Amino acid sequence: MTRRLPALAAVAALAALALAGCAQDLPAASGAPSSSPSPSLGGGITVDAAASLNEVFPKLAASFQQEHPGTTITFNFGGSSTLAASIVSGATVDVFAAASTKTMRTVQDASLTAGDPVVIARNELEIAVPPGNPGRITGLADFGDAAKTVVVCDRTVPCGAAATQVFDLAKVAPKPDSYEPDVTSVLTKVEGNEADAGLVYVTDVRAAGSKVEGIPFPEADEAVTAYPIAPLKGSRNAALAGAWVAYVQAHEADLRAAGFLAPR
Amino acid sequence: MSARRRRDPLARIPRAVLVPGAIAFLLLVGPLVALLARAPWAHLGDLLAGDTVLPALGLSLGTAAASTGCCVLLGVPLAVVLSGADGWPGPLRRLVRALVITPLVLPPVVGGIALLLLLGRTGLLGGPLFQATGVQIPFSTAAVVVAQTFVGLPFLVLGVEGALRGVDRRFAVAATTLGAGPWTRFVRVTLPLAAPGVAAGAVLAFARAIGEFGATVTFAGSLPKVTQTLPIAAYLALNSDPEAAIAISVVLMVVAVAVLVSLRDHWLQGIGR
Amino acid sequence: MSGLDAELRVERDGFVLDARLVVPAHRVVALMGRNGAGKSTAVAAIAGLLPLDGGRVVVDGEVLEDVASGRVVPPERRPIGVVQQQSALFPHLTVAANVAFGLRTQGRSRSAARAEAHRLLTDAGLADLADRRPSAVSGGQAARVALVRTLARSPRLVLLDEPLAAIDAELRPALRDAIRAQLRAFAGSALLVTHDVRDAEALADEVVVIDRGRVLQQGSLASLRAAPAAPIVSRLLDGATD
Numbered sequence: 001m002t003r004r005l006p007a008l009a010a011v012a013a014l015a016a017l018a019l020a021g022c023a024q025d026l027p028a029a030s031g032a033p034s035s036s037p038s039p040s041l042g043g044g045i046t047v048d049a050a051a052s053l054n055e056v057f058p059k060l061a062a063s064f065q066q067e068h069p070g071t072t073i074t075f076n077f078g079g080s081s082t083l084a085a086s087i088v089s090g091a092t093v094d095v096f097a098a099a100s101t102k103t104m105r106t107v108q109d110a111s112l113t114a115g116d117p118v119v120i121a122r123n124e125l126e127i128a129v130p131p132g133n134p135g136r137i138t139g140l141a142d143f144g145d146a147a148k149t150v151v152v153c154d155r156t157v158p159c160g161a162a163a164t165q166v167f168d169l170a171k172v173a174p175k176p177d178s179y180e181p182d183v184t185s186v187l188t189k190v191e192g193n194e195a196d197a198g199l200v201y202v203t204d205v206r207a208a209g210s211k212v213e214g215i216p217f218p219e220a221d222e223a224v225t226a227y228p229i230a231p232l233k234g235s236r237n238a239a240l241a242g243a244w245v246a247y248v249q250a251h252e253a254d255l256r257a258a259g260f261l262a263p264r
Numbered sequence: 265m266s267a268r269r270r271r272d273p274l275a276r277i278p279r280a281v282l283v284p285g286a287i288a289f290l291l292l293v294g295p296l297v298a299l300l301a302r303a304p305w306a307h308l309g310d311l312l313a314g315d316t317v318l319p320a321l322g323l324s325l326g327t328a329a330a331s332t333g334c335c336v337l338l339g340v341p342l343a344v345v346l347s348g349a350d351g352w353p354g355p356l357r358r359l360v361r362a363l364v365i366t367p368l369v370l371p372p373v374v375g376g377i378a379l380l381l382l383l384g385r386t387g388l389l390g391g392p393l394f395q396a397t398g399v400q401i402p403f404s405t406a407a408v409v410v411a412q413t414f415v416g417l418p419f420l421v422l423g424v425e426g427a428l429r430g431v432d433r434r435f436a437v438a439a440t441t442l443g444a445g446p447w448t449r450f451v452r453v454t455l456p457l458a459a460p461g462v463a464a465g466a467v468l469a470f471a472r473a474i475g476e477f478g479a480t481v482t483f484a485g486s487l488p489k490v491t492q493t494l495p496i497a498a499y500l501a502l503n504s505d506p507e508a509a510i511a512i513s514v515v516l517m518v519v520a521v522a523v524l525v526s527l528r529d530h531w532l533q534g535i536g537r
Numbered sequence: 538m539s540g541l542d543a544e545l546r547v548e549r550d551g552f553v554l555d556a557r558l559v560v561p562a563h564r565v566v567a568l569m570g571r572n573g574a575g576k577s578t579a580v581a582a583i584a585g586l587l588p589l590d591g592g593r594v595v596v597d598g599e600v601l602e603d604v605a606s607g608r609v610v611p612p613e614r615r616p617i618g619v620v621q622q623q624s625a626l627f628p629h630l631t632v633a634a635n636v637a638f639g640l641r642t643q644g645r646s647r648s649a650a651r652a653e654a655h656r657l658l659t660d661a662g663l664a665d666l667a668d669r670r671p672s673a674v675s676g677g678q679a680a681r682v683a684l685v686r687t688l689a690r691s692p693r694l695v696l697l698d699e700p701l702a703a704i705d706a707e708l709r710p711a712l713r714d715a716i717r718a719q720l721r722a723f724a725g726s727a728l729l730v731t732h733d734v735r736d737a738e739a740l741a742d743e744v745v746v747i748d749r750g751r752v753l754q755q756g757s758l759a760s761l762r763a764a765p766a767a768p769i770v771s772r773l774l775d776g777a778t779d
Contacts (some may be wrong), residue, residue, distance in 0.1 A: 081503030178485025443642030
């Protein structure tokens with residue numbers, strides 16, 4: 001006599017599968033790393049990384065995957081704080097690269113990092129203005145001018161914390177028209193010439209190419225933000241996670257080429 | 265009459281729908297239950313008492329009410345045009361209807377960028393406006409209302425169009441043969457008979473406006489008391505203080521549920537008799 | 538020429554109505570025919586709810602529509618009242634407000650229209666319904682209210698489209714009497730669409746029979762019975778159809 005799976009369980013299982021399918025496309029695990037230099041590496045990992053890394057990390061991943069056939073690195077770029085919140089809330093992530101040590105600390109405090117985070121790069125703020133600088137922005141003082149349309153990151157995200165720091169140093173009382181949720185939306189407003197100026201990272205100005213112009217200011221050097229990276233405890237592929245972290249550290253020069261400052 | 269009360273045989277539902285229906289309900293309600301379970305009830309008051317939540321709540325309620333008003337004032341006339349569009353060429357009618365619905369399927373952030381491209385200070389319309397008057401729409405409370413109206417209008421237009429089509433033709437015939445021209449017929453007969461649909465559409469538009477985040481933050485920005493609505497405050501709080509974010513989300517949920525519970529069944533069904 | 542003189546040509550989805558319908562002044566003519574004969578199409582065309590493809594509509598000498606000259610009076614400005622098969626009282630208005638509706642569109646003030654509506658309902662013996670909603674009156678009462686509502690505007694021609702068809706059979710004789718009384722007090726002409734010969738017997742001075750969009754015969758009930766022009770005429774007058 002055969003036992004039949006109860007209909008409820010079957011449907012529930014199907015629904016769970018369907019939901020998993022909705023949630024993410026799991027990278028196919030390949031078990032044949034035939035000619036790989038380190039034959040133990042295979043499968044895939046998910047890397048949560050600060051939005052400002054979204055130019056340089058995919059390039060590094062491409063060369064990494066070439067060196068280690070059969071591996072897949074999937075990125076999830078976003079505001080560091082948002083990513084950290086989702087990791088703390090239980091998202092399954094293998095590696096986290098944050099745009100500030102403070103944000104990384106929230107993950108460390110939850111005992112979710114595997115080993116100490118390593119700083120791979122640093123970044124500093126720069127004023128971004130639309131091409132031609134239509135608002136005639138000259139420096140940080142313009143952020144205190146209510147007549148100018150200026151945007152900064154919200155204090156709750158790293159670029160906003162850094163902004164607060166430079167405003168304090170420059171003794172400017174900022175009067176922004178908007179506290180944006182991440183650096184990308186600051187850049188969107190400047191690129192679209194909706195704002196006369198925004199405060200973003202040097203690397204963002206570099207990555208935006210001709211769509212914005214950068215105006216450096218002296219206080220930026222005093223508010224440098226660090227980019228720590230760490231493999232996470234919940235990783236189902238710790239070997240690959242560790243290898244990726246090591247690879248990024250070894251290719252620090254590529255980060256500098258993208259405009260980041262050296263870790264020290 | 266029989267003393268034994270039987271259930272209406274036509275009210276019985278096929279058993280096969282029970283399991284997937286229950287899963288659907290759990291999928292909808294589960295996250296909300298989890299939110300309530302994790303809510304920091306003990307210090308909810310402290311979390312909400314800061315100078316962020318109350319202004320954001322007031323701004324959300326005010327802008328959502330204003331955008332609902334705009335939706336009704338602009339959406340009802342559009343619904344009237346669409347409900348009378350049967351004589352249009354088929355492709356044109358389908359295209360217009362598709363365009364009206366598009367904001368429903370557009371990612372809200374994309375909608376916000378589209379609004380910037382139209383109404384921003386270098387936008388198609390916003391550019392000339394800014395050149396001529398120096399007025400810029402983004403970063404203003406008006407921009408919040410515009411963004412919310414943009415995302416809420418499809419709900420209202422679809423609801424009202426359905427309700428207008430549901431009004432029996434014989435009432436229009438009666439009104440006309442009693443001497444009513446198109447305007448009188450619309451104001452005194454068709455619109456009152458479609459009122460439940462208008463109310464349902466307005467409530468849905470309001471609920472959508474209250475929850476609006478992506479288009480608002482992209483088009484209007486986020487400045488406390490000016491453009492920072494409750495969903496934006498919740499999103500920003502998530503970065504620094506997840507407990508506060510959950511607390512704000514609970515407030516949002518309570519507002520949304522209160523609004524939707526006020527939607528009576530028959531409003532959703534239109535004017536059946 | 539008083540009353541209705543309509544030459545109707547309407548082509549629609551393969552059906553062709555091609556009929557001349559005449560209602561002498563102050564008379565009631567029953568328009569009879571089987572389902573699909575074109576009765577409702579004729580009513581809609583006369584009322585201006587359906588454009589003519591040919592012909593003209595003249596009421597009491599006034600040309601309301603004339604395809605040849607291009608003249609068209611919109612339906613809301615025609616001196617024609619219509620009572621539909623389902624009485625179509627506005628469900629969101631009270632009975633009195635329903636009656637007042639057509640008086641308001643004639644430009645009367647709200648209070649004058651309301652007073653007149655109450656007077657007309659009282660005359661028709663329906664005063665106690667005045668403040669009810671249509672959902673709270675019977676089908677027969679609704680039919681009578683609908684006629685009061687239409688006649689309140691003093692149209693020169695009233696079109697009644699099967700006013701009794703939706704009424705229970707046992708209630709029809711009493712309702713026929715009531716409608717006859719209302720029509721008798723009415724100064725204009727009337728075209729009564731029906732497929733029931735008892736309606737024609739009770740209410741009409743003359744009968745016109747149409748079939749497949751064309752007039753078969755017109756005359757008094759007695760003359761049609763005496764010499765039916767086609768088998769369908771005698772079947773209709775025997776009450777043997779549908």
